[in-house]
Amino acid sequence: MKIFFLKRAMRAAVVASSVSLSLAGLCMAETPIKTIPWNGYVGAVSFTFDDAYANQVENLKPILDDLPDVHVTFFLTSMGNGLTQNAAGFAALAKAGNEIGNHTQSHPHLTGASDSELEEEIVKFANTIESTLAEEGADVKVTSLATPFCENNDKIKSVIAKRHFINRDCGWHGRNDWDTEPDWMSLQAKIWTRSGATVTEMLSALDTAAFIGNFEGANPWDVQVKGGSWLVVLNHGVTDDAGDDYAIDPSDIKKIFEHAVENKLWTAPFGTVGAYHRAHFVVDAATSTLTDDGFTVKWEIPNEHMPKSVPLRVKIDTKSVGENAVVEQGGKKLSPESDGSYIIEFMAKELKVRKSSSNDETIALPKSPFANQGYSKYTIFDMNGNCLGETNGWTIPANYPKGTYIVRAEAAGLKAMTRKRIK
Ligand SMILES: [Zn+2]
Structure with a gap:
């Protein structure tokens, strides 16, 4: 029985490696980074x-x-x-x-x-x-x-x-x-x-x-x-x-x-x-390369006279690496923002996403700069201005299709605030 089990395990390993090879081919063409428009502001x-x-x-x-x-x-x-x-x-x-x-x-x-x-x-x-x-x-x-x-x-x-x-x-x-x-x-x-x-x-x-x-x-x-x-x-x-x-x-x-x-x-x-704005056209088109414990994304600087530092607020698709994916640039771990986005450095020309190891500390979520608990009513609109309904905060409900929405927050005594949200 034990031998049979080992044979089964080996066969599974062979299948798994051929699957990951074909995935590697697919991942080369994928663009796992998506820059959040205008640094998360409405414009x-x-x-x-x-x-x-x-x-x-x-x-x-x-x-x-x-x-x-x-x-x-x-x-x-x-x-x-x-x-x-x-x-x-x-x-x-x-x-x-x-x-x-x-x-x-x-x-x-x-x-x-x-x-x-x-x-x-x-x-x-x-x-x-x-x-x-x-x-x-x-x-x-x-x-x-x-x-x-x-x-x-x-x-x-x-x-x-x-x-x-x-x-x-x-x-x-x-x-x-x-x-x-x-x-x-x-x-x-x-x-x-x-x-x-x-x-x-x-x-x-x-x-x-x-x-x-x-x-x-x-x-x-x-x-x-x-x-x-x-x-x-x-x-x-x-x-x-x-x-x-x-x-x-x-x-x-x-x-x-x-x-x-x-x-x-x-x-x-x-x-x-x-x-x-210029950096997003580069990063959002960058492809990933699989590594032993995750993937790497590299890109080129389009003009050598860009500012010394170009921070980008991005969403990174880390699903392939698992739930506790670690995002690194220059060997330094990046902490996610409260909405799951990351602030990356465009001028670093690459980032790594890997599985977390036992050496990694837990990352605390910083508070969103936009968090405002004072609002009580949030209304969602599509990009054509059609009212779609209400929500519990700046978030788009899970059952909505992927896309860009507008959320308007209101409360007595507070100025109404409108923000563009990407799901
Ligand atoms: Zn002039």
Whole structure:
């Protein structure tokens, strides 16, 4: 009987190894990582400020100091000595977590520039910005550019890509969709001027990007936008001087910032959101390779001038490894968030998923940054705005099909909050 049992066991082992071989073939083609859109927020907005004006430092710094969740981008130029005269102010803004980008040395019409002028204006000036701010004690890596006058062509783009991973041009609505890969050397932005848009219109542009609105009863789809997009805004000065049409009142920009934060828009610099967006097209397409105790996923960096660190909030399909799968990068174990997602480092270029061993400690679940026990009513909508019913929290019930949903949370005394959820 014992011999018979051993024979059975050996036969089972042979079958198992041939199954795992065929699975290995299948797994090569699978993409186990799925990035959560816009870092888990309903959408994203990047406020960018051009031309290195002193009034940006004077009037924006106090507003930004009061709003720890808002970080913006300053595109600097030496036009009007903006960089040198305001270097200390921009260094302070950089140290507070804002992005410093390149807006070319002399703000020329780049379409008329020679090859060597393009090098001077774009590549060399990026280095000048870094060294100038370093003298003021700010360790800045310039990764984004904004073309002056939004003038661009293929020759200019090829020079930009030598020193920057992303470039901002102008456009009509300034929104970018999660699943559509844009031209990274020509991202669109919406220009705000004093006479061009009222504050109400600016707030409405944010709501459209965020998919925010009271869609009970009314038809929220009149705007024909599915929401959850990334809005890029192009601003210039920040002053209450009504004669400066390219500027925005400090009190208005404060209102706009607060509106973005209250409505759970990811209010982050152009290069930060751009790197997250660009990285997701790479990671979400990366295939896995089986290892002895799990699998490895590797990917390449699409442009060497991306920020030093690009954290991505992702879902990882660890089913094949079992219930207590361990996710590691660079030999360091990653703890899952309360919703089961992980924050991975894109610039690490790989991650490993393996079975847990007896040496692994138990991982405590950190509290979700969005957890708010104050809400009592949660309503689920599909992406077409149809109300599907109620739920117990930010979660989508298990019997719903896989997909993207919108959850709206409400409670007396609390501002209603709308979030996009992926199941
Ligand atoms: Zn400009």
